[in-house]
Amino acid sequence: QLQLQESGPGLVKPSETLSLTCTVSGASISTTNYHWGWIRQPPGKGLAWIGSIYYSGSTYYNPSLKSRVTISVDTSKNQFSLKLSSVTAADTAVYYCARLDRNTAMVSADYWGRGTLVTVSS
Amino acid sequence: QSALTQPASVSGSPGQSITISCTGTSSDIGGYNYVSWYQQHPGKAPKLMIYDVSYRPSGVSNRFSGSKSGNTASLTISGLQAEDEADYYCSSFSSSGTGVFGTGTKVTVL
Numbered sequence: 001q002l003q004l005q006e007s008g009p010g011l012v013k014p015s016e017t018l019s020l021t022c023t024v025s026g027a028s029i030s031t032t033n034y035h036w037g038w039i040r041q042p043p044g045k046g047l048a049w050i051g052s053i054y055y056s057g058s059t060y061y062n063p064s065l066k067s068r069v070t071i072s073v074d075t076s077k078n079q080f081s082l083k084l085s086s087v088t089a090a091d092t093a094v095y096y097c098a099r100l101d102r103n104t105a106m107v108s109a110d111y112w113g114r115g116t117l118v119t120v121s122s
Numbered sequence: 123q124s125a126l127t128q129p130a131s132v133s134g135s136p137g138q139s140i141t142i143s144c145t146g147t148s149s150d151i152g153g154y155n156y157v158s159w160y161q162q163h164p165g166k167a168p169k170l171m172i173y174d175v176s177y178r179p180s181g182v183s184n185r186f187s188g189s190k191s192g193n194t195a196s197l198t199i200s201g202l203q204a205e206d207e208a209d210y211y212c213s214s215f216s217s218s219g220t221g222v223f224g225t226g227t228k229v230t231v232l
Binding site: 039046047048049051052060061062063064096101104105106107108109110112113114115 | 123125154156157158160162167168169170173174179211213214215218219220221222223224225226
């Protein structure tokens with residue numbers, strides 16, 4: 001059974017870089033039909049796409065975050081990672097990692113991690 | 123890249139049918155047949171209910187159906203059950219090259 005698990009600091013200081021890793025188990029991240037993505041949800045608010053990556057390293061980023069986001073993949077560890085720089089309180093959110101179907105333009109996420117809350121505060 | 127517009131809340135009695143709308147533009151919903159719907163219970167990760175406008179993933183009840191007309195997509199839940207009470211989000215591919223979510227709809231079973 002495919003499982004995704006987010007990990008990383010739950011507290012980040014303003015202006016610093018948020019770093020999260022998603023570990024995939026039960027399937028190889030080097031599969032041709034899927035992208036691997038990050039989605040976030042501020043407390044009490046809606047979902048927002050951050051971006052996604054293919055195992056080859058090609059990426060797609062939300063234009064509103066593109067200047068601050070880097071998503072990378074480590075196929076040897078079956079992991080992909082998110083870095084978000086220059087964070088502010090507005091970046092406080094639950095961050096989810098998910099598997100995205102390439103055949104649906106990466107809009108359908110069929111497997112999700114449980115999510116991890118990242119708070120930006122000094 | 124603005125969020126797609128959904129009603130804040132929709133309610134219905136058990137056994138009834140409800141429909142949630144999701145309005146976008148020709149740059150997202152109207153331009154592509156890549157619309158998905160997600161169900162999210164409190165404190166849980168979203169669950170994919172519909173993809174490619176009207177297709178259900180394996181295991182999703184056939185009480186859930188999707189459609190699209192022009193720049194508006196819709197999710198219909200028939201035979202409403204208590205377990206359907208949750209937040210629902212639509213999502214569409216957009217011309218920016220990534221997805222865009224809707225504002226979310228809280229479904230209440232009366």
